[in-house]
Amino acid sequence: MTLTRTQAVALLEAHDLAPSRALGQNFVVDPNTVRRIARLAAVGPGDPVVEIGAGLGSLTLALADTGAEVTAVEVDRHVLPVLREVVADAGVRVVEGDALELDWAEVLAGHPSWTLVANLPYNVATPLVLDLLDDVPAIGRMLVMVQREAGERLAAEVGDAAYGIPSVKVRYWATARLVGRVSAEVFLPRPRVESALVEITRRDAPATAADPERLFALVRAGFGQRRKMLRRSLAALVDDDAFTAAGVRPEARPEELSVEDWGRLATASPG
Structure with missing residues (x-):
């Protein structure tokens, strides 16, 4: 009914x-x-x-x-x-x-x-x-x-x-x-x-073990300027060494990164 x-x-x-x-x-x-x-x-x-x-x-x-x-x-x-x-x-x-x-x-x-x-x-x-x-x-x-x-x-x-x-x-x-x-x-x-x-x-566990506060701080910064390359939108938060360690291209844009990519970037740049 x-x-x-x-x-x-x-x-x-x-x-x-x-x-x-x-x-x-x-x-x-x-x-x-x-x-x-x-x-x-x-x-x-x-x-x-x-x-x-x-x-x-x-x-x-x-x-x-x-x-x-x-x-x-x-x-x-x-x-x-x-x-x-x-x-x-x-x-x-x-x-x-x-x-x-x-x-x-x-x-x-x-x-x-x-x-x-x-x-x-x-x-x-x-x-x-x-x-x-x-x-x-x-x-x-x-x-x-x-x-x-x-x-x-x-x-x-x-x-x-x-x-x-x-x-x-x-x-x-x-x-x-x-x-x-x-x-x-x-x-x-x-x-x-x-x-x-x-x-x-x-999920049984989050998709990444990265610190969520750091991870989503990067996500907000990246998507806040989504037309820019990450090298520019994350300039104050992530250096070149961190991009390299995370395996993330600094010229990528935020919509190209999976949650696992964001997690590696957060772990490589703990702040």
């Missing part, structure tokens, strides 16, 4: 609600889309799943239908009564809170590894994914729906036009790939952009 567009509109009208622009709410109101997301999440009976931004509960119901143990997080206190009403018979735990500020250790207590499945608000999607990778190791897998351009950045590989700081951060912690696109037609209200589904799987 999931929500159709007609049912979602009726729920909002019954509770005198409208999607919040401030919270970036675009509710998924197409049953086929939420079932597709649940299939791609590859979760089943007893699997612990956390959903961020559960909204009206359409994706929540599709996840619950798989038999997974679903924890639904929602920040909007006006939508929460509707969500609780929709999932009342589905065995879902509802948690009120801002995903950027939650005590995740408390929310995820009881299981060592979780899958995150979420339709993330466009305005917080990238920082939220990166923060969860940094700070919440209990989330081992993610399937997130985000604005297409954000999804391309999260999943980009070396040399891709979208490859940048978020791409390196994701690759440091995980592997990532685009697994689908989602039309704007399935949302209420209809956004002006396409969405993408990104699958992120945490």
Whole structure:
């Protein structure tokens, strides 16, 4: 069981609600889309799943239908009564809170590894994914729906036009790939952009043993002047000997370096 567009509109009208622009709410109101997301999440009976931004509960119901143990997080206190009403018979735990500020250790207590499945608000999607990778190791897998351009950045590989700081951060912690696109037609209200589904799987250990603070200081400096050769953009941080020791061409540009390359450069130039 999931929500159709007609049912979602009726729920909002019954509770005198409208999607919040401030919270970036675009509710998924197409049953086929939420079932597709649940299939791609590859979760089943007893699997612990956390959903961020559960909204009206359409994706929540599709996840619950798989038999997974679903924890639904929602920040909007006006939508929460509707969500609780929709999932009342589905065995879902509802948690009120801002995903950027939650005590995740408390929310995820009881299981060592979780899958995150979420339709993330466009305005917080990238920082939220990166923060969860940094700070919440209990989330081992993610399937997130985000604005297409954000999804391309999260999943980009070396040399891709979208490859940048978020791409390196994701690759440091995980592997990532685009697994689908989602039309704007399935949302209420209809956004002006396409969405993408990104699958992120945490590595057993970071991609490089380099000091992360040093590594990402170099990444920020390099991509801060991405049209320049690294010799110039990193002039204050990396000398010629370090480039040689790391096996990195000083005339390369930042989008040409893998996370392992950045790691060797950070280790060769400890600062």
